[in-house]
Amino acid sequence: MRRLYRDFLIRDWTADDRTAAAAIIRSVLAEYGLGWEPEGADRDVLQVEACYQAVGGEFWLIEQQGKLLGTGAYYPIQRGQKAVEIRKMYLLPEARGQGLGRFLLEALEATIAVRHFEQIWIETASVLAEAVKLYESSGYEPATGIETERCDRVYLKVLTSRRL
Template identity: 35%
Template sequence: MPSTAPDAYHLRPIRHEDDAAMAAIIRSVMPEFGASGCGFAINDPEVDWMSKAYAKPLHAYFVIERDGQVLGGGGIAPLEGGEASVCELRKMYFLPQARGLGAGTAMMARCLDAARDAGFQQCYLETLTGMDAAMRLYERSGFHRIDQPIGATGHGGCNTFYLRDL
């Protein structure tokens, strides 16, 4: 039986050699929740080169690795079209074998720490109805639902929006 202890995985910054694995994860997990087609992050050009996209100032992206295999990731970046004090939690997706290990909670903490370290005062995110476990994690992490999107993410397919003070 596989270990579910928190040390059963390693959380670290993304590297160039992780790009293909993260692109595959994003492209397999998003359709699992009906997030395919226009208006979803699956179509963002950065999906194929995440390490480069998140190497910019005020950006950070981390992966969860277990036994040498990348199982998921998540990051932060300035909110496009938003206030300079607001970042966006972006592209946080995990393969099924990473779920239930506490990886989401650890990833959230790491991303929020990175946001604070970058000087952001609020963190925003967009999600989709049906991503119930993710929404529970957001709410446990101090995010509150807001009525409408902010910024200009280009993800018109999302229908649930959250904001959190840092």
Template identity: 35%
Template sequence: MITAIIREIKSEDNKVVAKVIREVLEDLGVPKVGTAYEDASLDHMFENYEQPKADYFVVEDRGKIIGGAGIAPLENYQGNVCELQKMYFLEEARGRGLGAKMMEICLRKAKEYGYEQCYLETMPFMKDAQKLYLASGFEYIESPMGNTGHYSCPVWMLKELS
């Protein structure tokens, strides 16, 4: 049962969102180098998504941010492709259908912006996340697209948004 709300990020959320993402990455044993963990944008998420065709959403449950995800143009790529970015949930958020709801919101927004495809990068051991991505229509691809700087993420997926 979903009791949490999903809303757009606010500037006052920056510190908490960065803490949530880093906590999830640490809990999952993700390398701190070559992943979202070291992204400078992590501490300025609101400002980072204040660009055309980009949005970041947070999941708030009883006043506490427990996860988030966003879309933005795929970095260093020529083409009409967005990237699903920084989709992470604290343990208390998992298993509640929030990932599927967040995915629905992000993909709907990507289509509204007119993107043709949505790309993502993940880790091989993030099997639950990959199940969600596959159920949402993503397919595995052989090599990375663009250059996100996340060279430690060796699993790449793509979804057609037609």
């Protein structure tokens, strides 16, 4: 998968990205006072092959002029009906405020819809105010059933099938 947004490239993860992806996520979490959990909530970043690729999910990297600036991913989950969870949507500060987050979310949603999933779940923390605003303005509704300890919000979006 390769998509362009302005001069940003969104592409599939490779094993060479493991350290850089972890560093991006660790940095953004620290910026917001949240902890990096390599044995818990962030184990999936260190085990992308098992946690995403082996179960039918995808993990993407965002780069600009060869520098990695963000991540975004999803994988199928058992919660809900034909459901996925969007995870690891993180952008470094220099990539924010340009519409990239919305573009990334819409690209993830489009990919998920093409794969015939019906529900998208997202867990986040209130301190990630920009993310909360993005999800709420993109049609995600508050839900219940938080599964990640550092998160205090969960959202659900039901995809509607379009009849031709």
